[in-house]
Amino acid sequence: MKQSLLFTKTRKESPKDEVAKNADLLIRAGYIHKELAGVYSLLPLGLRVMNNIANIIREEMNAVGGQELFLTVLQDKSPWEKTGRWSDAVVDNWFKTKLKNDTEVGLASTHEEPLTALMKNHIRSFRDLPVYTYQIQTKFRNEARAKSGIMRGREFLMKDLYSFSRDQKDHDAFYEKAKIAYMNVFRRVGLGNKTYITFASGGTFSKYSHEFQTITDAGEDIIYIHEGKKIAVNKEVMNDEVLADLGVKKEDLKEAKAVEVGNIFSLGYRFSEPLELTYLDELGKPQKVFMGCYGIGLGRLMGVVAETFSDVNGLVWPKEIAPFAVHLVELGGEKPEVRECAEKLYAEFNKKGISVLYDNRDLRAGEKFKDSDLIGIPLRVVVSEKMLAEQSVEVKDRKTGEVAKVPLDAIVSYVRAL
Amino acid sequence: MKQSLLFTKTRKESPKDEVAKNADLLIRAGYIHKELAGVYSLLPLGLRVMNNIANIIREEMNAVGGQELFLTVLQDKSPWEKTGRWSDAVVDNWFKTKLKNDTEVGLASTHEEPLTALMKNHIRSFRDLPVYTYQIQTKFRNEARAKSGIMRGREFLMKDLYSFSRDQKDHDAFYEKAKIAYMNVFRRVGLGNKTYITFASGGTFSKYSHEFQTITDAGEDIIYIHEGKKIAVNKEVMNDEVLADLGVKKEDLKEAKAVEVGNIFSLGYRFSEPLELTYLDELGKPQKVFMGCYGIGLGRLMGVVAETFSDVNGLVWPKEIAPFAVHLVELGGEKPEVRECAEKLYAEFNKKGISVLYDNRDLRAGEKFKDSDLIGIPLRVVVSEKMLAEQSVEVKDRKTGEVAKVPLDAIVSYVRAL
Numbered sequence: 012m013k014q015s016l017l018f019t020k021t022r023k024e025s026p027k028d029e030v031a032k033n034a035d036l037l038i039r040a041g042y043i044h045k046e047l048a049g050v051y052s053l054l055p056l057g058l059r060v061m062n063n064i065a066n067i068i069r070e071e072m073n074a075v076g077g078q079e080l081f082l083t084v085l086q087d088k089s090p091w092e093k094t095g096r097w098s099d100a101v102v103d104n105w106f107k108t109k110l111k112n113d114t115e116v117g118l119a120s121t122h123e124e125p126l127t128a129l130m131k132n133h134i135r136s137f138r139d140l141p142v143y144t145y146q147i148q149t150k151f152r153n154e155a156r157a158k159s160g161i162m163r164g165r166e167f168l169m170k171d172l173y174s175f176s177r178d179q180k181d182h183d184a185f186y187e188k189a190k191i192a193y194m195n196v197f198r199r200v201g202l203g204n205k206t207y208i209t210f211a212s213g214g215t216f217s218k219y220s221h222e223f224q225t226i227t228d229a230g231e232d233i234i235y236i237h238e239g240k241k242i243a244v245n246k247e248v249m250n251d252e253v254l255a256d257l258g259v260k261k262e263d264l265k266e267a268k269a270v271e272v273g274n275i276f277s278l279g280y281r282f283s284e285p286l287e288l289t290y291l292d293e294l295g296k297p298q299k300v301f302m303g304c305y306g307i308g309l310g311r312l313m314g315v316v317a318e319t320f321s322d323v324n325g326l327v328w329p330k331e332i333a334p335f336a337v338h339l340v341e342l343g344g345e346k347p348e349v350r351e352c353a354e355k356l357y358a359e360f361n362k363k364g365i366s367v368l369y370d371n372r373d374l375r376a377g378e379k380f381k382d383s384d385l386i387g388i389p390l391r392v393v394v395s396e397k398m399l400a401e402q403s404v405e406v407k408d409r410k411t412g413e414v415a416k417v418p419l420d421a422i423v424s425y426v427r428a429l
Numbered sequence: 430m431k432q433s434l435l436f437t438k439t440r441k442e443s444p445k446d447e448v449a450k451n452a453d454l455l456i457r458a459g460y461i462h463k464e465l466a467g468v469y470s471l472l473p474l475g476l477r478v479m480n481n482i483a484n485i486i487r488e489e490m491n492a493v494g495g496q497e498l499f500l501t502v503l504q505d506k507s508p509w510e511k512t513g514r515w516s517d518a519v520v521d522n523w524f525k526t527k528l529k530n531d532t533e534v535g536l537a538s539t540h541e542e543p544l545t546a547l548m549k550n551h552i553r554s555f556r557d558l559p560v561y562t563y564q565i566q567t568k569f570r571n572e573a574r575a576k577s578g579i580m581r582g583r584e585f586l587m588k589d590l591y592s593f594s595r596d597q598k599d600h601d602a603f604y605e606k607a608k609i610a611y612m613n614v615f616r617r618v619g620l621g622n623k624t625y626i627t628f629a630s631g632g633t634f635s636k637y638s639h640e641f642q643t644i645t646d647a648g649e650d651i652i653y654i655h656e657g658k659k660i661a662v663n664k665e666v667m668n669d670e671v672l673a674d675l676g677v678k679k680e681d682l683k684e685a686k687a688v689e690v691g692n693i694f695s696l697g698y699r700f701s702e703p704l705e706l707t708y709l710d711e712l713g714k715p716q717k718v719f720m721g722c723y724g725i726g727l728g729r730l731m732g733v734v735a736e737t738f739s740d741v742n743g744l745v746w747p748k749e750i751a752p753f754a755v756h757l758v759e760l761g762g763e764k765p766e767v768r769e770c771a772e773k774l775y776a777e778f779n780k781k782g783i784s785v786l787y788d789n790r791d792l793r794a795g796e797k798f799k800d801s802d803l804i805g806i807p808l809r810v811v812v813s814e815k816m817l818a819e820q821s822v823e824v825k826d827r828k829t830g831e832v833a834k835v836p837l838d839a840i841v842s843y844v845r846a847l
Contacts, residue, residue, distance in 0.1 A: 018496060018560040020551050044547050046501045047534065052547065053499040055562075061499070078436060081471040081479070083464045084502070084567060085584050108526045108536065110583070111573045116465065118526065118536075129462050129470065133438050142436040144473075149502060149567065155529045165528070166503050 012335070013357075014370040017041075019054050021382050032229060033314040034160025036326055040385045042334075049157025049165035051310070056386065059334035061168065064309050065147050067199045067331065068170045071192040075185070077145045077172055082125055084149060086117035090124035093285045104152040106165075118151040123304060126173055127282045134300060136291050137177055141185065145172035147309065162229065162270060162314035172305040177290070179279075182301045186277065189305050193223055193273050196307065200316060201329030206272065207243035209234050210253060216279025218256075219248070224269035229318045232271060235264035243269075272312050278302040320410075326387030327410050330429075335368040337426060338388035342376050342395040352419070353394040356404070359423050384409070390426060430753070431775075432788040435459075437472050439800050450647060451732040452578025454744055458803045460752075467575025467583035469728070474804065477752035479586065482727050483565050485617045485749065486588045489610040493603070495563045495590055500543055502567060504535040508542035511703045522570040524583075536569040541722060544591055545700045552718060554709050555595055559603065563590035565727065580647065580688060580732035590723040595708070597697075600719045604695065607723050611641055611691050614725065618734060619747030624690065625661040627652050628671060634697025636674075637666070642687035647736045650689060653682035661687075690730050696720040738828075744805030745828050748847075753786040755844060756806035760794050760813040770837070771812040774822070777841050802827070808844060 019041030026045070029035045034051070037043045042057035053061055069079065085108075091097035097117070099105055106118040119125075126144065134142065150169045157165055172189070176182040190208060197206040202225050209222040224234050224243055233246040237259045244253055244264070254261060280299045283289070289297040313332075320327040330336065337360055341353035353371065360367040368388060370379050383391050393405040404422050406415045417425050437459030444463070447453045452469070455461045460475035471479055487497065503526075509515035515535070517523055524536040537543075544562065552558065568587045575583055590607070594600040608626060615624040620643050627640040642652045642661055651664040655677045662671055662682070672679060698717045701707070707715040731750075738745040748754065755778055759771035771789065778785040786806060788797050801809050811823040822840050824833045835843050 016494065016496070018548075018551050018557065018562065020553075020557075022550075041551075044550070046543060047503060047505050047528075050501045050503045052501050052543070055496045055498055058497055058499050076434065078434070078473045079476055080473055081476050083468045083470050083584055085465060085468045085569070087465050106526045108524045110465075111571055125464060125470070130436075132440075132462070133436050133459075135438075139436065139438075144436065151503070153529055166501055 012368055014368055015372050017055060017368070019056065021385050029160065030158050031160030031162065031314075032321070033162060033317040036317055036321055036385075037161065040326055040387065043161065047165070049154055049163065051161050051164065056334045057313075060313055060328070060332050061309060063332040063334075064200060064312055065168075065170075068147065068196055068307060068309070071195050071199075072145045072170070072172055075143065075188050075192045076141075077143045079146060080144055081146050081148060082119070082122050082129075084119050084151070086119055086125055088115055088117060090128040090286055091117065094124055094282055095285070096124065104154060106151045106153050119148070120150055120152045122146070122148075122171060123173065123278070123282045123302075124286070127286045127288050127302070130175060130288055130300075131286070134175060134288065134290055137293060137298075140175060140177045140290060140300070141181055142175040143172060143185070145170060145305075159229070159231070160314055161310040162318075163231075164310055167311070168309040170307045170309060174303040174305070175288075176301045176303070177292075177298070178301055182277065182303055186275065186303055189275050189303075190221065193275065193305070193307070197223060197225070197272060199331050200312060201320065201331060202272065202312075202315065205319065207234065207236055207241060207269070209243040209245050209269075210248060210257065211245040211274070212248050214276065214278075215281055217277040220274060220276040222271045223273035225272050225315050225319070226267050226269050227315055227318050228268055229315075230268040230270040232269050234267055234269045236267055237264055239263070270311065270315055272315055273305075273307040275305045276303060278304055321387070324381075325385030328387045328389060330389045333387070333389050335366045335388050336390065337365055337367040338383050338386065338391045339367050339369045340379050340383055340391055340393045341369070341371055342379070342393060344371055344373065346396055349394060349396055349399060352399055356392070356394065356419075356422065360426070363423055363427065365423070365426055390429070392422060392426070430786055432786055433790050435473060435786070437474065439803050447578065448576050449578030449580065449732075450739070451580060451735040454735050454739055454803075455579065455732075458744055458805065461579065465583070467572055467581065469579050469582065474752045475731075478731055478746070478750050479727060481750040481752075482618060482730055483586075483588075486565065486614055486725060486727070489613050489617075490563045490588070490590055493561065493606050493610045494559075495561045497564060498562055499564050499566060500537070500540050500547075502537050502569070504537055504543055506533055506535060508546040508704055509535065512542055512700060513703070514542065522572060524569045524571050537566070538568055538570045540564070540566075540589060541591065541696070541700045541720075542704070545704045545706050545720070548593060548718075549704070549706055552593060552706065552708050555711060558593060558595045558708060558718065559599055560593040561590060561603070563588060563723075577647070577649070578732055579728040580736075581649075582728055585729070586727040588725045588727060592721040592723070593706075594719045594721070595710075595716070596719055600695065600721055604693065604721055607693050607721075608639065611693065611723070611725070615641060615643070615690060617749050618730060619738065619749060620690065620730075620733065623737065625652065625654055625659060625687070627661040627663050627687075627689075628666060628675065629663040629692070630666050632694065633699055635695040638692060638694040640689045641691035643690050643733050643737070644685050644687050645733055645736050646686055647733075648686035648688040650687050652685055652687045654685055655682055657681065688729065688733055690733055691723075691725040693723045694721060696722055739805070742799075743803030746805050746807060748807045751805070751807050753784045753806050754808065755783055755785040756801050756804065756809045757785050757787045758797050758801055758809055758811045759787070759789055760797070760811060762789055762791065764814055767812060767814055767817060770817055774810070774812065774837075774840065778844070781841055781845065783841070783844055808847070810840060810844070
């Protein structure tokens, strides 16, 4: 994409109403726009990052047999009444609205109820199980405060997968697969070595649920990490019994602030029982379906990456989710040979499937480099009269700051090989 | 995808609460699920069709310089108050809800106000124009009645593009390009020769707006078509002045029922004036931005295609938006040689990038064919013991019903060549 056509402008000044580093950086660099506290629009750069995150998640969910669907935001209250979760006294972050005929409807904060009700049309026999469905969809939660930027929104994109199994044994086998798929996601977005499977409270049907907690100073949770086992315990459940269950000693644990980027949960019959989701077993006897749920907040993930990979100059995107692979910066484009060379490189990168933002704007080098650092594309390739004289370009790694001179005719293969 | 893994079941019976043909067919074939009247979830097959439609629209919007973004559902009321559209007396289909602190917020029915407000951060000078932004996003409209299936939803996916231009002249040039892009979209989804650019009421800033009306008995609009000019006039504006403007005679027009699948609209200064979106011209003088908006309802489009391309046996998807290109149906899969052949073909289609639904289920031929007709994938490829004896498969065109015998070793190239 040519930067002259990108409508977003960077800002020097921090927005006055943001305390979260992620929102400050993402707004200044032109990735997001604040509509309301906890409600952010994605601008073109932000949407590109979000799509990259979504595609990684999709690949990992498909790999464990997930089928993608897209449920609605507006929710019929009847299944929620059956599970006892319609009341604002039970679920305190509902957004609700009304149809013309005064019927109350909810805005989706999660989808266990409508999906379980929907599945009654499709699950009849043991042959229909297991089913793993997921979606990447907007959720709404009426948070009292929203001060963490895109890490805790009132409106946010979430991937939620729900599993429907014959029994606990089948469920447990999938649950273990989901753990691996989740760690794949966090590794691929660049958070692998900062993210720990964390034992948390399990609810009615299992002793523990599992959170995926990423270490960051911006975290709202406290966890205790066991580096040897690569696991952690959420402070909320930390006690001698848990330590015994995990076979770890208290003195081997290290306290850290962290943010929950995902969680997986055994639901058991919590929803299939009140909503009467059953299947007929081999003997023709009705049996309750055993369920699980598996969530990742995409906005939160993007926010944590922004918090984690940034420096005083701006964002430092991991390659896998960067909005572009290359920031091609032209200096002195008023010289025809510079412009021609940059245009040629731009075409060549595109042709080879390397995504590139081409800064063809008529600005001073200092301004261009400042913007480039703030936007944080992993690789900067500079075309200038000086470098052209040596038939070369300058390549700068945004993360390490390392600079290399690369011959013009080798730059595309150089970038591809990284 | 293997059909044994597709969780959705087809239904023989029509749902009792649907009067619209599109919803009846799409529910019976397992494409959608009704959550509430006018509120439908997309099941895996439905999501595939919707994604195909979305990608066609994206390509055409990108081709005219559109930049994709993703605005929020929850809306701050202040810009709506400035344009006079917050009141339910003015806009009668608002859904509204409240934050914890009792602040009212709206659910997006359209995005002129928030986007115009957002653009104040990014448009400063004549050099920043034009800007064309679009999104594919969920809209909410509190319709009093919702009886047209996915053709008129209370919650629905919409592509909305907004143009920001220096003046009417620049605007008009883009407006003409948008017309062509729109007709490209409708042609590519298979509705080209049933869709007419239709003159409709223009509002404050132009005499006419343009609707794209597709002829269908399920339509709620009446239009008058001029076949020679490939244009139409909406009944709402039909009078002698319009006929004179278009240079057509009343007797050359043909009345038809139609549904509006898209519309484009010159907004002029309707939003930039109250929201004070201005730019500095070459002389440093502030000027108002001239705007336009351009909408396509994706659900409506999918509904119209379902209404238009279907027969007594079910759906008949146009190739470009079908959920799969090929329905590979195995008959007698308990025979190892049949199963082996079908599996091999399945792998080969996938390898060649031909999307395929593989019916590997243990069901009678009659049931499989009934499902296949209802689901409506353009091409059915049947592997059976009988055909295998001749080293062939049977290929049936869902639309024409034509059947061909194709040698096994030629089937992939046969399909690719269609």
